[in-house]
Amino acid sequence: MPFSSTRRRFLTAAGGVGLSLAVSPFRGIARAQRPATDATFLFSCDVHACLVSADGLSPNCADEGKTDAALLRHVAALNGVGGRLWPAQIDGRPTGLASAGKPIATPLGLVLGGDMTDDGGGQVRVPGEGRQLQQFASRYQQGVGPDRVHYPVYNGLGNHDLDQDGVAPHVDxxxxxxxxxxxxxxxxxxxxxxxxxxxxxxxDSDNYSWDWGGLHLIQLQRYGGDDTRGAISGLPWLRQDLATYAADGRPVVLFQHYGWDGFSTEHWDPAASTFDPTGAGPAHWWSEEERAGLLAALKGYNIVGIFHGHEHPTPMIYSHEGYDIFKPVAAFMGGFALVRVTDTFMDVALAKAGGNPDGLAFTHAFSKRF
Structure with missing residues (x-):
């Protein structure tokens, strides 16, 4: 199934596959002056660690599946990726992946796209280390054994981590x-x-960046330019970071919590008294102006992929204004993305943890050549 680089496209049914032949304007620019690129990594989002006591969950968490058992299944699937083969077929259809049928390299790391915890870390009235943050760290801080992620973890915050006010006078x-x-x-x-x-x-913003060979990666937390709840916009930092580390045309991958999907871009609908994609009132999560500000900061750089979370049950692969965008199913529902970026192609396979301790199933695939 071909992917359009000029119109939004969502993949919601199992077995979605795609191939994009992208002609990069950066091809050959300073290629000899930057390191070679061949990076395999994992992305996941919306862990929603939910413990508030030794064995108790926040309200509704059990009904929503935000349990420690679900996180253990997710961690087992993540740890079981290395040594498997990149899928050549999904539901009987060729994936078109450049890596199809080849062994998956040990991932360089797991990048998270926000909502590590369900309620601001799981705090109580008196300031102290929250149970939810403790639970998150016990599963998603690199360690050994079946109950810990085996790779370096690059943390990202979302609205569930940052939007909750504490009890006065400890609001922040x-x-x-x-x-x-x-x-x-x-x-x-x-x-x-x-x-x-x-x-x-x-x-100021807790945004950060790093490199794996010739690949530049940027974590933008809730979203690039966030200045709500006392946050300081990271857009000036982002512009300087790209100018410093990506002006040679190297591929760049971005991570944040909000996306360009209907849920992330919904507005208040006064007629329906709710937020929805057709509302004409204030934005629920981030505004058109904020999205335009982020895209303006990216203009002129070789952004090969944007990964986000926020919406839980729907796997998405789509494009917006020429950018390829990816969102797996929420981590507590077993979802993650397997990604490989080289000098000549980018492969993305969306996956979901299975019922077995180390089981996983690939559900969607996307590939583009540079």
Missing amino acids: WYRRELRDYVELNHRSTVFYKAPVPVTNYDL
């Missing part, structure tokens, strides 16, 4: 705790070595 304590967790995991100093160090960390 919970946001600060989550932001501190990201910083302490990724920002090294002269005196401190982060567990998963990155190249460029912005203290």
Whole structure:
């Protein structure tokens, strides 16, 4: 199934496959001056760690499937990726992947696209380390054994991590705790070595970037340019980061929580008294102006993919204004994306954890040649 680079396209049915033949304007630009690119990694989103006591969940979490057992199945599937083969077929249809039938390299890391926790880390009235953040770290901080992710984890925050106000006078304590967790995991100093160090960390926005060979990767947290709930926009940092690290035309991949799908872009509908994709009122999550500001900052660079979360049950592969965009099913529902970027192609396979401890099923595929 061909993919259009000029119109939005969603994949919602199992077995969706796609191939894009993209002619990059950056082909050959400074190629000899940058490292070779062959990076395999995982992306997931919407973990929604939900514990608020030793064995109790936040309200509605059990009904929604946000259980520790679900996270353990997800972690097992992530850890079981290396050594499998890239899918040549999904539901009997060729995937078109350049890597089809080849062994999957050990992923360089797992990147997360927000909503690590369900309620601001799982806080209580008196400031302290939240149970949900403890649960998240016990599963999604690199470790050994069947209950921990085996790869470096690149953390990202979403609305469930940042939008909840604490009890006065500790209104911002919970946001600060989550932001501190990201910083302490990724920002090294002269005196401190982060567990998963990155190249460029912005203290104002907690955006950060790093490189795997000739691939540049950027974490934008809730969304690029977020200035709500006391956040400071990271767009000036983003412009400088791209100018510093990606001006040679190298491929760039972005990660954030919100996307360009109908849920992420919904507005208040006064007639229906709810937020929906057809509403004409204020934006629910981020506005047209904010989306335009982010895209303007990306113009002129070789952005090969944008990965996001936020919407839970629907796997999506679509394009918007020429950018290829990917969203797997939520992590607590078993979803993730397997990605490989080289100098000549990009492969993405959406997958979902199965019922067996290490089982997984590939559901959608996308490939483009550079």
